[in-house]
Amino acid sequence: MPRPLEFWYEFASTYSYLTASRIEAVAEAARLEVVWKPFLLGPILREQGLDDSPFNVFPTKGRYMWRDVERLCEGYGLAFRKPSAFPRNGLLAARVALVALDLGFGPGFSRAVYHAEFAEDLDIADSAVISGLVEGFGQAPGPLLEQADTAANKQRLREQTEQARRAGIFGAPTLRVGEEIFWGNDRLGDAIALAVLGPG
Amino acid sequence: MPRPLEFWYEFASTYSYLTASRIEAVAEAARLEVVWKPFLLGPILREQGLDDSPFNVFPTKGRYMWRDVERLCEGYGLAFRKPSAFPRNGLLAARVALVALDLGFGPGFSRAVYHAEFAEDLDIADSAVISGLVEGFGQAPGPLLEQADTAANKQRLREQTEQARRAGIFGAPTLRVGEEIFWGNDRLGDAIALAVLGPG
Numbered sequence A, B: 001m002p003r004p005l006e007f008w009y010e011f012a013s014t015y016s017y018l019t020a021s022r023i024e025a026v027a028e029a030a031r032l033e034v035v036w037k038p039f040l041l042g043p044i045l046r047e048q049g050l051d052d053s054p055f056n057v058f059p060t061k062g063r064y065m066w067r068d069v070e071r072l073c074e075g076y077g078l079a080f081r082k083p084s085a086f087p088r089n090g091l092l093a094a095r096v097a098l099v100a101l102d103l104g105f106g107p108g109f110s111r112a113v114y115h116a117e118f119a120e121d122l123d124i125a126d127s128a129v130i131s132g133l134v135e136g137f138g139q140a141p142g143p144l145l146e147q148a149d150t151a152a153n154k155q156r157l158r159e160q161t162e163q164a165r166r167a168g169i170f171g172a173p174t175l176r177v178g179e180e181i182f183w184g185n186d187r188l189g190d191a192i193a194l195a196v197l198g199p200g
Helices: A014-029 A041-046 A059-076 A089-103 A106-118 A126-134 A141-148 A151-166 A184-197 B015-029 B042-047 B059-076 B093-104 B106-118 B126-133 B140-148 B151-166 B187-195
Strands: A005-009 A034-038 A173-176 A179-182 B003-007 B035-040 B174-178 B180-183
Touching: A005 A014, A005 A184, A014 A034, A014 A059, A014 A106, A014 A184, A034 A089, A034 A106, A034 A151, A041 A151, A059 B180, A089 A106, A089 A126, A089 A141, A089 A151, A106 A126, A126 A141, A126 B042, A179 A184, A179 B059, A179 B151, A184 B187, B003 B015, B003 B187, B015 B035, B015 B059, B015 B106, B015 B187, B035 B093, B035 B106, B035 B151, B093 B106, B093 B126, B093 B140, B093 B151, B106 B126, B126 B140, B174 B187, B180 B187
Parallel strands: A005 A034, B003 B035
Antiparallel strands: A005 A173, A173 A179, B003 B174, B174 B180
16 A cells, blocks of 8 residues: 655745656656645754755855756756746745645645746745736635635644654655655655555 | 766765765666766865765754665665764875776775775775775785875865866766766766767
């Protein structure tokens, strides 16, 4: 019996965009269920003494990342435009994603956020941008954004981020199967193999 | 005409051990030539403000790395014992590797260094350990270590490290094909594909 594949993602993360765009197709081929887990990487990085994206703190690594993401998008046939600001603040998107996941369009909404951010260079911290995406799923954005902004929903996101921290997650995307974590878009195949075949 | 695959490695690096152990088999299957490029990651990390391995500076990332390397070694059928000290100083090994590469046993010597370090928990900064490895290739260690210690050979390693820096290398292992670099053991397949198929 295959185990579910947890996909832990942060909306500011370029490599999470890549995984979000391909995980459903790959998981479907392996008959796996994907559990979408938005979280905030910022608090976890701050705990490690990083006040900005590692790709900004370490510019050589950043230059590599942009080239790498560009060529991976080419390979996947995925639209990409280097954003004019990085990282974007993914807080609002993550809160809305939790509500969208309850309502059944969380994966589609999450992919739409990434597309807005990394293919259209839109600011995903702008509630007008997020509202537009919500409308694209036939939902009234007003009530949905209100629900996303409740204390209970904010607390849920904090708890999910805390769960990520406790699971040993330090970057995004992270794939999780049982207690095992795999960091990075590159490791989707390893996570799938573990979910399907089990340990050993 | 396939292009050569450059393998940039640092002896202190766990993930370089993994790549060193499998790159020849993978490259041979693709009929590629591997160019072994030992360099020192320390000076490059120091330039980025890191005075220790990122796996020590960021302990959560470190805990993940040790588990990840352990399970990857299991998967590759590769011996692994978590070293009692990390990172080891790879300076001597890198200097000797340059000489061994000239003499035609550089890849084998490099793999032997990694095995001593990550399967036997030996200190590769100890010249007795390195001498023992050199002897295993039927070479007299005295003259070889002397040659490794010449000003000219030391300068060669500095230059190779400077070449790495100029190529945008910030971690190990890095695979390089033409001007494109791929960081990490995970990306060996991508580098091979580019070397074999060319861009696009």
